[in-house]
Amino acid sequence: MTPTSNHTKEHLLIPLLIITGLPLLIGLFYLCHEYLMVYTNSETLEFYAFNDTDSRKKYLNSTMTGMVTCFVLFTLSVLSVRFKKSWLLLLLSLLNFSQLTYLLLYH
């Protein structure tokens, strides 16, 4: 294999994709877990203290939105590597980490 400018870009982009992807994967696992806990009426459901079925549905919808967001962010990240758009990957990484920090510290 001969080195080209694409190799250099790939060498930078794929690690950045992995750095962004793993927190997204962990976030996805957490959201799936939350969704299943509420959706399957688990024993801990009473502690969620939902006022009515509407607030329960709202929570289910928000976790589903979170899961879809994680998936979309990950897909966009992969596409940004595929089409060598480093600015897009950087933007997604920043968005992802600021969102995670917000969720961890201000949620």
Next chain:
Amino acid sequence: MVKIKENNKLWAIHSWVGLYAGVIIAFLSITGAAALFRVELDHVFNPHLRSVTPEGRQLAMTPVVEKVKAQHPDKVLFEVELPVSATGSWNIRLLPKEQRRLFPIFWEVFVNPYTGEILGERNYYKSFTYYLRNIHVRFYEGFYGRQIVGLAGIALLISTVTGLLIYGRFMKKRFFGTIRKKNLRVSQADYHKLIGMLALVFNLMIAITGAWLGLQGYLQKWLNIERPNTFKLIEKPYSKEEDIALTFDFDSIYLASRTHFPQLMPVIIRPSTNGDGVVEVIGDVPKQVYERNSNKIVLSKDNYQPQFIYNISHDNAGAKLFYVQESLHFGDYGGLALKLLYGVLSLTSGFLALSGFIVYLERTRKKRFEQPKFVELRPLLLRWTAGILGTCVIIGILSGIWGIGIPTLVVVILFYSFILLILLKTVFGRIKRRIAKLNNQIT
């Protein structure tokens, strides 16, 4: 030119940190992966203690606790752990009135909440679950074990950051993930880079949270940080003896906690013994990713009125940062699937230590070959692996027989003797070399 020099420095730091802290990082990686599942393993190994068949309504808790207390007049009630599901047992925990230093006891009595039958009793310090936690958190070193683990966290952090900074230098001319099969050194170096990059974020997270958790005791003291959920009374309304003798109804306490803090999933009911005259109900709040058993409500033993309610979600960002460390480190906020992901990822730091060690040994093979004590790679690795696993097994057996005291004593003696031996060997080696040099100069 300056960049190359900087890279060489970083590479030297990466190598030295890996070489000196690699064994501890590998040890912590293996024990950490096992410690993640300590609760699940306790349920698997002790179903007779942990699992019950639901039969109608649960009994009142107070008479059962009183019965257990009466059976153990030499002990004081510490807390009651409630099950998280309908098929779990009550775990009534007691502490001896007089603790023996070398053979401490943390007594657990498991009770069927539907029949009141005592399912079994044990000293927690002799349990496998305690062994898994303690060998990872302080590897049975009684004095500074936790801090040594914290320093290993810093070593992992330095190693990961320097690894990332020098990564580009080794990858410029290759596709990401290329594994060359030229020889053992090259293939291991490629795997080292690939796995290191794949688990980079995870290892950074484990390193930072591990360093904080290990050094937490000292850092909290130096930075004057108190646990955000601490409840303190300046004037104690009772003496210690009066507080212990105060009676209260466990079920009323449970119900009061549900009324005043409906989101709290009570896990532990712990009466005070220091004169505060209160009962703490500790547990988790759904949706939170923070440390387990850190939300709480403190109720008066007299009238069951709340004295203090602590919900991490209502505290500031600093408190949240404080409580996110342990959960991020142990991955217990996303069910078993997340724990399995953590388990796989946690083994990567062990692999990185091992592959880095192999690369070092192969790189220095020629130089080592000239030495009289030269050992081939395979027996050397087998020796280290047997050493790590053997240590774990021996400590495990000692812990199972005698609890925490004896294995701690053995580890302390062996660990500090080993360090002393290394220090003496280094000092005498240097003196010997200096004498030889002087002799050469004279002749």
